[in-house]
Amino acid sequence: MFExxxxxxxxxxxxxxxxxxxxxxxxxxxxxxSEPGDFSMxxxxxxxxxxxxxxxxxxxLSGNKVASIxxxxxxxxxxxxxxTMVIILPKxxxxxxxxxxxxxxxxPIETFIDLQLNDYVVHVDHGIxxxxxxxxxxxxxxxxxxxxxxxxxxxxxxxxxxxxxxxxRYVGFDKRPPKLYKLGGKAWKNTKERVKKNVYSLAFELxxxxxxxxxxxxxxxxxxxxxxxxxxxxxxxxxxxxxMRSCREVKLDMESKKPMDRLxxxxxxxxxxxxxxRAGFKAVMDNKQVVMxxxxxxxxxxxxxxxxxxxxDFPIRIELICRFRTRGEINRLLEEIEKGTVDIVIGTHxxxxxxxxxxxxxxxxxxxxxxxxxxxxxxxxxxxxLVDVLTLTATPIPRTLYMSLMGIKDMSIIxxxxxxxxxxxxxxxxxxxxxxxxxxxxEKNRRGQxxxxxxxxxxxxxxxxxxxxxxxxxxxxxxxxxMYSRELEQVMGEFIKGNIDVLVCTVIIESGIDIPNANTxxxxxxxxxxxxxxxxxxxxxxxxxxxxxxxFLIPKGRVISKESERRLRAIERYRELGSGFxxxxxxxxxxxxxxxxxxxQHGYISAIGFDLYCRMLREVVTDLNKx
Numbered sequence: 001m002f003e004x005x006x007x008x009x010x011x012x013x014x015x016x017x018x019x020x021x022x023x024x025x026x027x028x029x030x031x032x033x034s035e036p037g038d039f040s041m042x043x044x045x046x047x048x049x050x051x052x053x054x055x056x057x058x059x060x061l062s063g064n065k066v067a068s069i070x071x072x073x074x075x076x077x078x079x080x081x082x083x084t085m086v087i088i089l090p091k092x093x094x095x096x097x098x099x100x101x102x103x104x105x106x107x108p109i110e111t112f113i114d115l116q117l118n119d120y121v122v123h124v125d126h127g128i129x130x131x132x133x134x135x136x137x138x139x140x141x142x143x144x145x146x147x148x149x150x151x152x153x154x155x156x157x158x159x160x161x162x163x164x165x166x167x168x169r170y171v172g173f174d175k176r177p178p179k180l181y182k183l184g185g186k187a188w189k190n191t192k193e194r195v196k197k198n199v200y201s202l203a204f205e206l207x208x209x210x211x212x213x214x215x216x217x218x219x220x221x222x223x224x225x226x227x228x229x230x231x232x233x234x235x236x237x238x239x240x241x242x243x244m245r246s247c248r249e250v251k252l253d254m255e256s257k258k259p260m261d262r263l264x265x266x267x268x269x270x271x272x273x274x275x276x277x278r279a280g281f282k283a284v285m286d287n288k289q290v291v292m293x294x295x296x297x298x299x300x301x302x303x304x305x306x307x308x309x310x311x312x313d314f315p316i317r318i319e320l321i322c323r324f325r326t327r328g329e330i331n332r333l334l335e336e337i338e339k340g341t342v343d344i345v346i347g348t349h350x351x352x353x354x355x356x357x358x359x360x361x362x363x364x365x366x367x368x369x370x371x372x373x374x375x376x377x378x379x380x381x382x383x384x385x386l387v388d389v390l391t392l393t394a395t396p397i398p399r400t401l402y403m404s405l406m407g408i409k410d411m412s413i414i415x416x417x418x419x420x421x422x423x424x425x426x427x428x429x430x431x432x433x434x435x436x437x438x439x440x441x442x443e444k445n446r447r448g449q450x451x452x453x454x455x456x457x458x459x460x461x462x463x464x465x466x467x468x469x470x471x472x473x474x475x476x477x478x479x480x481x482x483m484y485s486r487e488l489e490q491v492m493g494e495f496i497k498g499n500i501d502v503l504v505c506t507v508i509i510e511s512g513i514d515i516p517n518a519n520t521x522x523x524x525x526x527x528x529x530x531x532x533x534x535x536x537x538x539x540x541x542x543x544x545x546x547x548x549x550x551x552f553l554i555p556k557g558r559v560i561s562k563e564s565e566r567r568l569r570a571i572e573r574y575r576e577l578g579s580g581f582x583x584x585x586x587x588x589x590x591x592x593x594x595x596x597x598x599x600x601q602h603g604y605i606s607a608i609g610f611d612l613y614c615r616m617l618r619e620v621v622t623d624l625n626k627x
Contacts, residue, residue: 004145004161005088006134012064018046025090034074050088057086073423073576080423080576084116087134087145093164120170120178121149122609126157127181127188128170152180171610173589173602178609195604196616202601203620218259218388219362221286224251227314231281234310235274240416243271249412250279250390254363260388266414267580268539269421269514272392273303275412276365277310279390280344284316288362289337290344295371296508297322297348297485298492303367304346311344321347324485352379366391368536394539394580395532395587424542425549426575428526428568430556433470436522439551440471440502443520449495450502450520451509451540455528457482463524464504474501481508507533509540519548526552527564531587534571535580566590 005021007013019041023029027039027048036051044067049056053071060068069083087093121131129149137146137158146158147167159167172178181188239247246264253260266272280290292307294300304320311318319333319342336342340359345351349372366372369391429435436452443450454463457480464478477491477500495503496515503509503518521541526534534552542548552568554560560568570586605613 004090004134006085006145007059007066007069007088008085009066009069009083011066013059013061013066015041015046015061015064022048022088025088048088053093055080057083059086071576081573087161089161120172121167122170122612123149123157123159124166124612125188126151126183127191128178128609129157129180131167132156150180152182155183157183168609168611171585171589172606173610178606191607192616195608195613196620198601198604199613199617199620203617203624207621207624216259216386217257218386219286219288220257221251221254221282221288221362221388223255224282225285227285228278228282231311231314232278234313237271237418239274240271240414240418242266242414242416243275246275246412246414247278249410250275251282253410254279254282254388259386260390260410262389262410262412263391263393264412264414265393265580265584267417268394268536269418269543270414270416271418272414273306275414276367276390276392277307279363279388280307280365281311281314281316283363283388284343286362288360289340289342289358290363290365291351291356291358291361292344292346292365292367293351293372294346294348294367297324297481298508299367300346300348302514307344307346316343317341318344318346321345321351323348323350324489349376352376361387363387364389368393395535395584422542422545422547423575424538425547426538426552426572427549428552428554428572431524431553432556435551436467436553437470439520439522439549440467440474443549444471444474444501447517448520448546449498449500449515449518450522451518452502452504452522452524453507453509453537454504454524455506457506460504460506467502467504471502476500476502476504479503479505479508481506507537509537514543515540516544516546519546521548521550523550523552525555526568527554527560529567531567531570531583531590534567535574535583538571563590 005018005025007018019029022039027037030038030040033040033047033049033056036049036053038047038049038056040047044061046059046061047056048059055071056074057069057071059066060070069086071080071083073080117131117133119131120128122128126149129151132148132150134145135148135158136143145161147161147164149157149159149167151157170178246266250260250262250264253262264272264275276292280292283290292303294303300320300322301324304318307318319337321330321333325333333342333345334356337345338357338359345356364387366389427435440450452463452467454460460478460480464476467474468476477495479488479491479495481488483491491500491503494500495518498517519541521537523529523534523537529537538550541550552571554564554568567590570583570590574582574586608616
């Protein structure tokens with residue numbers, strides 16, 4: 001039986017043994033790695049791309065000692081994440097990376113490499129223990145690696161590497177550490193039985209809501225026609241496999257009589273808008289109206305331009321409702337929407353408060369639902385029972401994420417980054433004038449632009465003056481939501497043209513602003529933002545081929561809350577492309593399940609861990625659906 005290669009940061013390594021063993025394991029030695037199964041050894045650097053990993057790892061040596069272990073991007077050579085250890089399995093976390101129990105295919109926990117020494121873990125059959133590392137055990141002449149888990153009273157469980165799919169990192173959303181179980185005791189079995197009873201009652205409740213939507217019988221859209229093919233061929237980029245799959249899933253939902261309620265999750269700039277465009281086109285081809293709701297005026301205008309450009313060769317009327325329009329224009333548009341002469345309406349949440357009446361609404365697209373208020377969400381809830389709804393997000397709100405993981409809400413995920421996209425360098429620092437000046441000059445010298453975000457209208461002009469004194473050679477503009485619409489439009493126009501070097505602004509730039517030349521972001525008082533907001537802001541830069549930098553600044557010498565510190569650590573850690581899903585999980589953990597899912601569910605999740613709870617609920621839902 002094959003051993004695994006275990007490499008620990010700070011420990012010695014046998015260079016020749018690693019080279020020989022990797023070759024025996026079926027890996028191919030080459031000058032530069034390019035695909036799974038490759039490895040490269042150049043002096044004190046060892047690059048390995050295990051087939052079970054999403055990307056390669058780099059081990060850097062200092063003499064015979066491992067100085068660092070990190071996963072990295074082949075395209076840019078940029079560090080994705082630092083690790084304390086890595087396990088390399090034979091090419092021939094035999095063991096596919098995402099091997100799971102029959103309890104469900106999807107899991108919120110990503111990979112075994114995320115596990116750190118002394119983390120709490122859950123073994124499906126034995127309960128919650130502490131991960132203590134690895135041990136090589138000789139059993140009947142066969143040597144193999146085992147995962148060591150310590151339980152109550154110091155008892156240890158040795159789990160063969162091939163059974164590592166039975167173990168997940170414990171996520172419980174509780175401030176207190178979890179209770180450790182006794183090996184061989186009945187407590188874990190009893191706990192699982194108790195949780196399963198609760199899961200059945202929750203599953204019934206969720207399926208009842210789902211059945212209500214099914215009974216209402218939505219509109220079944222027609223299959224695609226030649227016009228659909230023509231429209232999709234006009235997409236100026238090559239679709240990613242994830243985009244194509246998401247489009248298929250959305251279209252199948254629309255062609256069903258059951259009203260669609262699908263979450264499309266993908267990082268900023270990963271192509272969610274194109275999926276929405278194709279869904280909107282499909283709806284209009286069946287003479288149905290479409291409304292797209294977005295959180296900001298600037299994003300509404302940008303979507304309006306995109307929709308107009310993509311659909312200009314087809315007889316489709318698209319209109320924009322936002323505060324840039326006069327009251328008279330909006331009243332006229334509302335009348336025309338009611339008559340049915342407008343096909344697609346794009347606007348902010350203000351649309352929901354206008355008592356807008358459609359002649360025949362067929363599809364609602366919601367961009368970043370977490371940015372809408374409580375009243376707006378109530379209106380959206382009613383819409384979901386009547387028409388097809390597609391929700392786009394980079395970081396799903398925890399409850400929506402939870403529902404999707406359960407299988408109650410349908411979810412499509414776009415994980416493939418656009419070609420040539422580079423991860424954003426994240427720097428968390430105390431407020432430092434020298435750092436700010438250097439960042440601005442560095443961007444100016446490469447003919448780029450800077451977002452300086454200060455999220456208070458009061459004092460924003462003062463900040464702009466400070467920057468002018470600090471860096472007199474750059475031109476500075478100010479943008480915030482209380483400006484007159486024409487004034488705001490003018491400033492943004494000048495920034496887009498490149499006539500302004502630094503835009504001092506509020507979070508009005510948070511969602512969807514595409515400015516290829518703006519590749520440095522500086523966020524003042526980053527400790528005041530939620531994790532999803534920080535991630536959205538980071539997405540304003542690095543949307544094209546240029547290397548981007550995001551500086552998250554906290555007050556100098558001031559103690560910030562533990563939650564703020566954890567949020568900033570998370571945004572610094574999850575810098576790799578496609579981290580929106582992980583960020584949403586971290587957000588759920590920081591905010592606590594009790595606040596999101598109710599205190600009762602919180603208790604049950606804490607008892608067995610979020611991953612196992614999700615899988616149990618999903619299994620019950622599947623069984624009940626069969627019956």
